[in-house]
Amino acid sequence: MTRRAWALLLVLCGTIFLEGIDVAMLSVAVPSIRSDLELPTGTAAWVMSAYVLGYAGFTLLGGRAADLLGRRRMFLTWLTVFLGFSMLGGFATEGWMLVVARFVTGVAAAFMTPAAMSIITTSYEEGPQRNKALLVFAGTAAGGFSLGLVIGGLLTQFGWRWVFFAPVLLGGAVLLAALRLLPAEARPARRGGSFDFAGAATAAGAMLLLAYGIVRLEHGFDGWQLTGAVVAAGLLLATAFVTVERRSPAPLVRLGILRKASMVRADLGALLFVGSFFGFQFMVTLYLQELRGWSSLETALALVIMGVDAVLAPTLPPRLVNRFGNARVIFGGFLLAIVSYALFLPVGLDWSYALMLPTLFLTGAAFALAYGPLTIAATDGIEEREQGVAGGLLATATQFGSAVGISAVTAVYGLVVAGGDGSPGATLDAFRAALAVPAVMVVVGAVITAFGLRGGRRRAVDAPGATAPAAARPGSVPVA
Structure with a gap:
């Protein structure tokens, strides 16, 4: 390139980092925020849940807005909103201010991230070049989370307010x-002459209610009627x-895009993979603290070894994908996990860090093997005009995964603790x-993911003539 x-x-990558x-x-700072602002337990939990x-x-x-209104426009607009409300969160003096700031920050990320991913998939030639870009992008996301724990x-x-101000400094440079x-x-032309407002409203409402219902699973059987109704x-x-x-x-x-089996399987x-990763990390954090x-x-220092994925993602998976195919590398990542x-x-009450280290390292390595290739599979073969939708579907899956993973482990933990003797x-x-x-x-x-192995090895991504050059595809931007 x-x-x-x-x-x-x-x-x-700076954006996803x-x-x-x-x-x-923020996950590290919540206890300090709760103590300083004297927040009740429910409000402190919503400081994290509002973003989700x-x-x-x-x-x-x-994702669809990026396709319809312009990827660059959506990226810049919502990055600005992200930074603005992150700064406002740092000045919050009440719990509701933090919850509102985190909710809007999450909405901004929902528009910004699919736009960033679709810029990659439309700016880099399909094949080894795009694959490497996506693997670097995915590795940076995981590395940002791992390093964020330490930072x-x-x-x-x-002071906890620096947790809100620091991203503004980095984001301003980006x-x-x-x-x-x-x-x-x-500006992309709108087909049909109108925007699908009914679809937008029902999609946003359904996703909000389902995400809220999943988050409420953390409460176990308390208020199950409301959870079921939601x-x-x-x-x-x-x-x-x-x-x-x-x-x-x-x-x-x-809806025809959902007929692409490889994309649905990747989502x-x-x-499941992101949900397991966040659920595991959440429980390990509770165990240690x-x-x-x-x-x-x-x-945070103990868990930083899981950030090995940021080093491995741009180096090892590209070689493995080129040699063995995307599906086999993804499957290998799941087996390693x-x-x-x-x-x-x-795990015992007196385990040394040396006993924990193999799991922490292998978890990071498994993430490097699986997540980047899953990102490739979720966008591979999708028409350029729907790359934003594909990125939005993947982002939706990962966010629901993180919510499901954390809520499920919390619910199981709470039920077993309630039945124990303390x-x-x-x-x-x-x-x-x-x-x-x-x-x-x-x-x-x-x-x-094993079903993806049935078709045999994925075609070699560097096969001569497998893909038209980026400059030859309608609407693509030849940056590489």
Whole structure:
């Protein structure tokens, strides 16, 4: 790739890195925020959940908006909103201010991330070049989250408000570089002469309600009637969305795109893999802090080894994908995750860090093998005019995955703790039961992704003449 192509990729990776450290730093800072602002437990939980709701609720709309209104325009606009509300969060003096700021920040990420991904998939030639760009992008996202744990622990020592201000400083630099480097584009023409407002409304409503229902699973059987009602309402709106899209002359999401088996399989795989990853990391954090008494900084430093994916993602998977095909590498990542989580299931009250290290390292390596190739599979072969939708579907899957993973392990942990006697041994049993959830998720994911192996090895991505050059494809931007 040319220097300009690498520079553009660096800017886009800066955005996904920004998103990763933003979430990770806040997860470390929540206890300090709760103490300083004297927040009740429910409000403190919503400081984290509001972001997930905003993100999961609008990613589908965000992806389509990038296709219809312009990827560059959406990227720059919502990056600005992201930075503005991150700064406002730093000035919050009440819990509701933080919740509102985090919700809008999540909405901004829902528009910004699919736009960034679709800029990559339309600016780099399909094949080895695009694959490497996507693998670097995915690795940067995971690395941002892993490093964000450490950075958040350090910044919290100086005051939790720096957790909100620091992303603004980084994001400001990314925004200035993006204004210079993002390729210009003509405003896409709207087919059908109108925007699918009914589809947008029903999609956003369904995603918000379903995400809220998933988050409420953390409360176990408390308020299960409300949880059931919310999920039912979400499913009804989802049904309405499908009906609207079938009749719309210019649908928000062309339902035919869901017939692409490899994309659907990749989205389901990403949901399960990301869910297992975040659920596992959440429970390990609780184990180290609540059962072992480690500080937030000590915990963050212990988990930083999981950031090995940021090093491996741009180097190892491209070679493996070119040699063995995308499906086999994804399947290998799931198998490695199964081994990783299985090694941690017998965790004890006095395990040394050396005993934990193999699992933490293998978990990061598994993420490097699976997540980047899943990103490629979710966008491979999709028409350029629907790349934003494909990116939105993938982002929706990953956000729902993280919500499902964390909510499921929390629900299982709470149920087992409630049935125990409160002793350290009973608490450890609850941790072990909750840690079985990520293991089950990756086993199911491995079964789903195994169906991708039936077609044999994916065509060599560097085969001569397999793909037309970027400059020859209508509407593409030849940056590389």
